[in-house]
Amino acid sequence: MAREKVITSGPGDEQKKHDAALRPKLLKEVIGQRKVAERLEIAVRASKKLNEPLGHILFDGPPGLGKTTFATVLPNELGTSLQMTSGPALAKPADLLPFLTNLEEGSVLFIDEIHRMPRVVEEFIYPAMEDFRIDIVLGEGMSARTISMTLKRFTLIGATTRSGMLSGPMRDRFKMHEHLEFYSVDELATIATVNAAKLNTPITSQASLELARRSRGTPRVANSRLHWTRSFAAAQHDGTITEEVARAALDMAEVDRDGLDKNDRKYLETLIDLYGGGPTGVEALAATINLASDTLSDEIEPYLLREQYITRSPRGRVAMPRAYSALGKLPPAPKPKPDDKQGSLFE
Numbered sequence: 001m002a003r004e005k006v007i008t009s010g011p012g013d014e015q016k017k018h019d020a021a022l023r024p025k026l027l028k029e030v031i032g033q034r035k036v037a038e039r040l041e042i043a044v045r046a047s048k049k050l051n052e053p054l055g056h057i058l059f060d061g062p063p064g065l066g067k068t069t070f071a072t073v074l075p076n077e078l079g080t081s082l083q084m085t086s087g088p089a090l091a092k093p094a095d096l097l098p099f100l101t102n103l104e105e106g107s108v109l110f111i112d113e114i115h116r117m118p119r120v121v122e123e124f125i126y127p128a129m130e131d132f133r134i135d136i137v138l139g140e141g142m143s144a145r146t147i148s149m150t151l152k153r154f155t156l157i158g159a160t161t162r163s164g165m166l167s168g169p170m171r172d173r174f175k176m177h178e179h180l181e182f183y184s185v186d187e188l189a190t191i192a193t194v195n196a197a198k199l200n201t202p203i204t205s206q207a208s209l210e211l212a213r214r215s216r217g218t219p220r221v222a223n224s225r226l227h228w229t230r231s232f233a234a235a236q237h238d239g240t241i242t243e244e245v246a247r248a249a250l251d252m253a254e255v256d257r258d259g260l261d262k263n264d265r266k267y268l269e270t271l272i273d274l275y276g277g278g279p280t281g282v283e284a285l286a287a288t289i290n291l292a293s294d295t296l297s298d299e300i301e302p303y304l305l306r307e308q309y310i311t312r313s314p315r316g317r318v319a320m321p322r323a324y325s326a327l328g329k330l331p332p333a334p335k336p337k338p339d340d341k342q343g344s345l346f347e
């Protein structure tokens, strides 16, 4: 049976449309990630002053934290154009050619999920990144010859949820590596307030905080909770999102008070009820929940790990006391240590 690979914060088509509408256009509109934004501001200023393209940048971090947002904001700041593609769409070097030949001086090429690019494409892109040149092989066998083509100077922006899967040579060719972290409740509340205004929806500050507390530290999740709450407020109330309306809407969506959703709870229930709290491997968990293991490790686990619902040991995932209390269960009593005298034969 094919395993489902959708979940918590992965964007569907509808969500992508909403994301694009709510996306900040300039660095000063980006909320949170201040250190990253400050470094990028300097890089942009330097690029303009030196009249050089921005150095290649790699963004990594869990989905929905703003990698695409930064990639779209930077060309706006530089006043240049942007082309977007993704690792899985680039099966062979020829798939990359149209993007490289369409480059303008100083423009940006964004490759999402860059860790999924096959090695042969990766190797093809190295000279483009280093010397703004590509080598194209024409013909086959004995008559094959290589021609070198010069490209416009450009900036490659890569985004990955798995920087560990990128090869060393690929990683080294990026001048800047920026890791995006989960957002604080206050930052997410600001995002909810700003985005509600963009959607012409009145929202109270308490309601923004409630949405923020229940958004798994992730702006994309905050946006989708906001959209649902907005629909709920319009259908069931007068359209204003108050704290009470936000609570009722999120309860109805089965998002609990800590922001965990159905899939988070299914994960924790499986780990605790079926695997005795672990340790257990991600593959076993994925097979039981019937989700792809990538979905678990890229989308569900980073937040559960950060919030200490689970921990990772060499033997697999282990449920922490917080996971038990989130499900209203008692954590198991600690096992007696081997040198514990209690019940010993020598007593």
Ligand SMILES: Nc1ncnc2c1ncn2[C@@H]1O[C@H](COP(=O)(O)OP(=O)(O)OP(=O)(O)O)[C@@H](O)[C@H]1O
Binding pocket: 010, 011, 018, 019, 020, 022, 023, 024, 029, 030, 031, 032, 033, 062, 063, 064, 065, 066, 067, 068, 069, 070, 112, 159, 191, 219, 220, 223
């Ligand atoms: N720092 C931010 N400030 C304001 N809004 C943000 C910020 N980061 C993300 N968002 C909002 O969250 C949405 C999702 O972010 P984005 O698509 O950039 O995430 P991502 O990390 O690229 O995710 P993925 O890798 O899954 O594509 C954006 O459309 C935007 O509305």
